[in-house]
Amino acid sequence: MNTKTQFLKGCARTLVLKVISERPMYGYEIAAVLAKRSRNIFELGQGTLYPMLYSLEKAGLIRVAREIAYPDSGRKRLYYELTPKGKEVLDEDVGTWLSVKRGMTLVLKGSHE
Amino acid sequence: MNSIEGYLKAYIDQIMEAADLAPRDTRRVRAELSDHLEEIVAISRRNNIPEREVMMMVEGEFGKPKELGEAIARARGRFRTYLKKRARRWPIEVAVALVLALGIKAFAMQTFRATTDTLSPVVLKGNRVLVNKLTSRLQENDVIVYRDGDYAKIGLVKDLNTSQDKVVISRNGEDEKTIDTDMITGRVVLQIR
Numbered sequence: 001m002n003t004k005t006q007f008l009k010g011c012a013r014t015l016v017l018k019v020i021s022e023r024p025m026y027g028y029e030i031a032a033v034l035a036k037r038s039r040n041i042f043e044l045g046q047g048t049l050y051p052m053l054y055s056l057e058k059a060g061l062i063r064v065a066r067e068i069a070y071p072d073s074g075r076k077r078l079y080y081e082l083t084p085k086g087k088e089v090l091d092e093d094v095g096t097w098l099s100v101k102r103g104m105t106l107v108l109k110g111s112h113e
Numbered sequence: 114m115n116s117i118e119g120y121l122k123a124y125i126d127q128i129m130e131a132a133d134l135a136p137r138d139t140r141r142v143r144a145e146l147s148d149h150l151e152e153i154v155a156i157s158r159r160n161n162i163p164e165r166e167v168m169m170m171v172e173g174e175f176g177k178p179k180e181l182g183e184a185i186a187r188a189r190g191r192f193r194t195y196l197k198k199r200a201r202r203w204p205i206e207v208a209v210a211l212v213l214a215l216g217i218k219a220f221a222m223q224t225f226r227a228t229t230d231t232l233s234p235v236v237l238k239g240n241r242v243l244v245n246k247l248t249s250r251l252q253e254n255d256v257i258v259y260r261d262g263d264y265a266k267i268g269l270v271k272d273l274n275t276s277q278d279k280v281v282i283s284r285n286g287e288d289e290k291t292i293d294t295d296m297i298t299g300r301v302v303l304q305i306r
Contacts, residue, residue, distance in 0.1 A: 027145065028152045046149060047176030047184070050142075054188035069144070075151055076144030 061086035131182025
């Protein structure tokens with residue numbers, strides 16, 4: 001995995017939490033909203049999306065809020081929401097990101113003097 | 114089943130085989146991934162994207178089924194999945210243990226069911242306990258079953274007064290009481306859900 005991918009993956013977790021914090025969403029929706037709002041900078045391949053959602057669930061940061069079953073086709077739509085712990089982690093991540101952004105901006109800007 | 118449905122089913126089958134989850138987890142993940150894939154197909158159809166391209170898109174976005182399956186297994190927790198699979202076998206092992214217990218019931222062991230919260234959380238309501246009737250020596254904090262009139266009751270040993278063959282026991286919501294050792298059926302050695 002190259003460095004850009006690694007970096008984006010770390011950010012993606014924060015953004016997934018953010019997007020879910022606004023309203024309960026299901027997998028396809030999360031990926032679509034993320035891609036749209038980030039103007040395709042964050043295109044979470046569904047290959048990354050579900051392992052990420054399942055780890056977040058296992059870590060207790062998100063949970064299934066409700067499910068819609070389609071009995072004739074065996075499909076199920078699971079809507080995820082943030083848990084209180086997830087909300088805490090999101091707030092922390094956002095704080096970290098804002099510091100990083102500020103620090104990076106200052107130094108990168110400074111080096112052009 | 115037309116070609117794309119067949120393709121999607123085979124694709125998910127491969128993912129689930131690589132993930133190798135416990136049955137309930139498998140059902141959930143399969144249902145969820147099916148929903149996602151079907152949504153991709155529905156939207157592609159609305160946009161008149163040819164089937165062949167849809168299949169390429171799916172693989173491009175979801176990745177290789179084996180890798181995805183393994184990533185999902187890691188995310189759900191391989192060890193937890195292993196434990197859940199083991200847990201499904203326990204009822205059989207418990208049944209065997211109970212049969213053995215009942216088989217030697219008259220002689221050495223007997224099972225009782227805790228019908229109340231009297232000894233919660235040490236013994237939970239609804240659980241079965243296996244009692245060793247041949248215990249000679251009791252200790253503080255042993256859980257015992259004793260006969261009180263027509264009833265078998267459970268208690269926690271608080272104090273032993275061996276010289277007088279008496280034992281002090283406690284039960285939730287009751288004062289500590291002293292019982293004679295000859296009222297005691299035996300000591301709880303195992304609790305089964």
